[in-house]
Amino acid sequence: MPTLDLTVSALELTRAICDIPSVSDDETTLADAIHAAISAYAHLHVERDGDTIIARTRLGRAQRVAIAGHIDTVPINANLPTRDMEIDGEAYLWGRGTVDMKAGVAVQLKLAAELVAPRVDLTWIWYDHEEVDSDRNALTRLVETRPDLFQADFAILGEPSNGHVEGGCNGTLRAVVRTRGVRAHSARSWIGENAIHKAAPILARLAEYRTRDLEVDGLVYREGLNAVGIRGGIAGNVIPDLCEVEVNYRFAPKRSGEEAAAHVRDVFAGFDVEIVDVAPGARPGLDAPLAQEFLAAVGAEPRPKYGWTDVARFSQLGVPAVNYGPGDPHLAHHDEERVPVAQIEDVERGLRAWLTAP
Structure with missing residues (x-):
């Protein structure tokens, strides 16, 4: 030893x-x-x-x-x-x-x-x-x-x-934002609905998101919301019916975990959002x-x-x-x-x- x-x-x-x-x-x-x-x-x-x-x-x-x-x-x-x-x-x-x-x-x-x-x-x-x-x-x-x-x-x-x-x-929260479609052969893609394509607005909202600075007891904390992973696809000739974008939200300690989750759901309103992990600051x-x-x-x-x-x-x-x-x-x-x-x-x-x- x-x-x-x-x-x-x-x-x-x-x-x-x-x-x-x-x-x-x-x-x-x-x-x-x-x-x-x-x-x-x-x-x-x-x-x-x-x-x-x-x-x-x-x-x-x-x-x-x-x-x-x-x-x-x-x-x-x-x-x-x-x-x-x-x-x-x-x-x-x-x-x-x-x-x-x-x-x-x-x-x-x-x-x-x-x-x-x-x-x-x-x-x-x-x-x-x-x-x-x-x-x-x-x-x-x-x-x-x-x-x-x-x-x-x-x-x-x-x-x-x-x-x-x-x-x-800062606190940290992870969420999965999902889109769903319909599987089809890629040679006849118009029959299906491409879930990955449907994720484009999710990525657009993330790209447009602006970090926020919040003062807490005299110190200024910087928040941020980012994609940290994306999953989708079945095979090289299949239109995918599911796409999942994993996002990470770093939030100032003046916010509770519940407030952080509400903010993420608001940013991705209209999408299926699952909060998978949250740790308040x-x-x-x-x-x-x-x-x-x-x-x-x-x-x-x-x-x-x-x-x-x-x-x-x-x-x-x-x-x-x-x-x-x-x-x-x-x-x-x-x-x-x-x-x-x-x-x-x-x-x-x-x-x-x-x-x-x-």
């Missing part, structure tokens, strides 16, 4: 974690290594739930903060093992998981091991299956089976944010006292999170939460995924300063 040394630098720990492949459904080897490494620290109460590792302090502090990060990645595409690289004089660590989000996990593991007496009690959560359907996400399970793990006054997700603090997150939560203290300690100007992250799970439980981690979100899942070394160091420094402040 691979071993992890939590006394090395956060950069070297990032390299070690990334070089243990952990594509969703294959996290066990990394989870074993994390469990073994963090269990060596007596100041932490360590538990394991499947491939999720939880480590908590029990210092009797007046406040508790949850800090979490997922350990799985999207599939590898010839981008492991990691390697060092330099671009315009800046040092990077290149490879799958460096951005999303093993650099953040490495910082968390190092601090969990070293901070014996932080200013608040801490619940560290390193969890599996974030990169797949929401119902398989380990936090979905733990919210139901271990709600005590989410009892906190503030939460931080180590999702990549370029070392800035990103408040809340999270308001920034930056007015919470701990959030204000955190912002001051790390010296960061808050920004909105355009993508959906697990801060929404904490927000729905009444726990204000932010994203704070190294790496450019634009490079998450990219084959050229790479994290600036300086951002790893900056995020470690910022978290350490806040968690040890008198």
Whole structure:
């Protein structure tokens, strides 16, 4: 079994974690290594739930903060093992998981091991299956089976944010918009009705759709509605009787899931619309006292999170939460995924300063 040394630098720990492949459904080897490494620290109460590792302090502090990060990645595409690289004089660590989000996990593991007496009690959560359907996400399970793990006054997700603090997150909705026709031989196409041709107005509405910017608690979130897939066709000589366009709506956290669904149905009025998945976003939560203290300690100007992250799970439980981690979100899942070394160091420094402040 691979071993992890939590006394090395956060950069070297990032390299070690990334070089243990952990594509969703294959996290066990990394989870074993994390469990073994963090269990060596007596100041932490360590538990394991499947491939999720939880480590908590029990210092009797007046406040508790949850800090979490997922350990799985999207599939590898010839981008492991990691390697060092330099671009315009800046040092990077290149490879799958460096951005999303093993650099953040490495910082968390190092601090969990070293901070014996932080200013608040801490619940560290390193969890599996974030990169797949929401119902398989380990936090979905733990919210139901271990709600005590989410009892906190503030939460931080180590999702990549370029070392800035990103408040809340957009919601996300997936829908399938269908058209139906009549099958026929393509040599006599006039006998049938082509369902793919009928989908043209759907694509036209998407092409004409304009993104909207909405302010929520001082941060401006950008919404968007896009086709992400299209399915149709039976054979090369058959007029198709069904076409399905899958769309993804990213909506500001001031909207509920029901409001988002109503908007999508309105955009595609006259078509068969099925909402297949919806996850509401999270308001920034930056007015919470701990959030204000955190912002001051790390010296960061808050920004909105355009993508959906697990801060929404904490927000729905009444726990204000932010994203704070190294790496450019634009490079998450990219084959050229790479994290600036300086951002790893900056995020470690910022978290350490806040968690040890008198």
